[in-house]
Amino acid sequence: MAEPWRDDEERRRRAARLKAIEITTRRVVSETLAGQYHSVFKGRGLEFDQVRPYMAGDDVRAIDWNVTARAQTPYVRQYHEERELTVMLMVDCSASGQFGTRAQSKVELAAELSALLAFSAIRNNDKVGLLLFTDRVEKVILPKKGRRHVLRVVNDILSFNPEGRGTNLQAALTYLSRLKIHRAVVFLISDFLDAGFDDGLRVIGRKHDLAGFRVVDPAETRLPDLGLVPMENPETGAVEWVDTSDAAVRRHFEETWSRHEQTLTRLFRKHNLELAPVACGEDYVPRLVAFFRRRAKRH
Numbered sequence: 001m002a003e004p005w006r007d008d009e010e011r012r013r014r015a016a017r018l019k020a021i022e023i024t025t026r027r028v029v030s031e032t033l034a035g036q037y038h039s040v041f042k043g044r045g046l047e048f049d050q051v052r053p054y055m056a057g058d059d060v061r062a063i064d065w066n067v068t069a070r071a072q073t074p075y076v077r078q079y080h081e082e083r084e085l086t087v088m089l090m091v092d093c094s095a096s097g098q099f100g101t102r103a104q105s106k107v108e109l110a111a112e113l114s115a116l117l118a119f120s121a122i123r124n125n126d127k128v129g130l131l132l133f134t135d136r137v138e139k140v141i142l143p144k145k146g147r148r149h150v151l152r153v154v155n156d157i158l159s160f161n162p163e164g165r166g167t168n169l170q171a172a173l174t175y176l177s178r179l180k181i182h183r184a185v186v187f188l189i190s191d192f193l194d195a196g197f198d199d200g201l202r203v204i205g206r207k208h209d210l211a212g213f214r215v216v217d218p219a220e221t222r223l224p225d226l227g228l229v230p231m232e233n234p235e236t237g238a239v240e241w242v243d244t245s246d247a248a249v250r251r252h253f254e255e256t257w258s259r260h261e262q263t264l265t266r267l268f269r270k271h272n273l274e275l276a277p278v279a280c281g282e283d284y285v286p287r288l289v290a291f292f293r294r295r296a297k298r299h
Contacts, residue, residue, distance in 0.1 A: 017108070018155050025115040028285055051075045085126040085185055086143045088208070089114050090172060091157050092190035094134040095165040095234040101219040102281030109215050109280050110189045111157040116288065117187050118150040128153060129181070133172035134164030143181065166235045167193055173200025177207055188212045191220075192264055193235070205271045211295070212268060212275040223253040 051064050054074030062076040091114060097107035104112070118128045122145060129143035130153045139160065141153060169190065176186065177200075186208045204210050223244050232239045243249055268275040276291040278284040 014155070014159055017158060018151065021112050021115045021154060022119075022151065025112065025119050028116060050078050052078060085121070085124070086129065086181055086183075087117065087121040087126050088129045088131060088143065088176065088181070088184045088186045089117065089153065090131045090133065090176065090186060090188045090190075092134070092167060092169075092192075093132050093138060093157070093160055093162050094167040094193075096167070096191055096193050097215070098234060099217055099220070100280055101217055104280050106191055106215045106217055106280060108158065109278060109284075111154055113189060113213055113215070113278060113284070113288075114157055114187075115150070115154045118153055122146065122150055129184075130156065131172065131176055132156065132160055132162070133168070133175075134162045135166035135168040135171070136164050137172055137175045138162045138164065140179070143184070165237075169194045169197035170200045173197060173204050177203045184208045186210045189215060191215050198267060198270075201267065201271050201273065205273050210273055211291075212273065214264070214275060214277045215280070216277060217280045221254070221257050223250045225250070
């Protein structure tokens with residue numbers, strides 16, 4: 001049975017972490033990302049606003065001939081961008097997300113990245129929703145607007161205690177494809193330690209505007225020389241003793257990781273989707289800005 005004081009301490013720690021994330025991300029959004037987000041993720045189209053008298057230089061294709069005929073003088077139609085979007089955050093909360101050798105775990109990095117994207121969205125008056133998944137869909141929060149809603153979303157990512165431990169990206173993508181929401185901007189945030197989700201990417205990529213962020217800890221990409229050490233798979237609980245002093249073992253580890261990265265990159269390119277890596281302990285804002293700029297050029 002958990003001791004009450006430990007629960008209180010954990011709640012205080014989580015509240016402090018949430019406040020720190022809000023302060024940091026709101027500043028970054030205000031100073032760096034707001035314009036980038038707006039320029040890349042535009043509204044669903046143009047909506048009629050009003051008619052006004054024709055002025056020299058106006059595009060003749062904008063003339064409203066019905067109003068012009070009645071008024072006996074040229075009038076043009078004016079439009080404004082239908083700005084409001086729906087943003088869905090798909091966040092992997094499988095057991096591998098608890099791994100971290102820097103100041104933050106992968107799930108904490110996912111929460112911070114989600115906050116950046118969510119605050120960028122509400123600054124543009126967009127709705128934000130959340131889908132948490134492991135080897136099953138764990139929780140869904142339907143899209144809404146506002147600061148309090150975004151804070152709830154980020155807090156749920158930080159504090160959620162999932163039932164599953166593994167990862168099933170195909171199941172999560174299939175679930176999202178069946179949700180009755182209009183075309184949305186979908187940010188898929190995961191370490192992508194899974195396979196067999198090609199079809200899910202294809203379906204969501206056609207229905208929504210999908211972009212992936214791969215969260216990784218630097219220790220996952222390179223094996224240090226620490227001698228004989230036990231390694232546990234957090235998603236299965238299996239433990240294997242590995243001789244990290246063996247150069248061949250370390251080389252095999254790095255080659256396996258590299259092949260997985262290349263496979264993942266090819267999969268996203270196959271469906272004409274963006275995938276950006278973000279690492280624990282690094283300043284990922286420049287990567288995010290570069291990601292937005294790449295999208296702006298492509299779109």
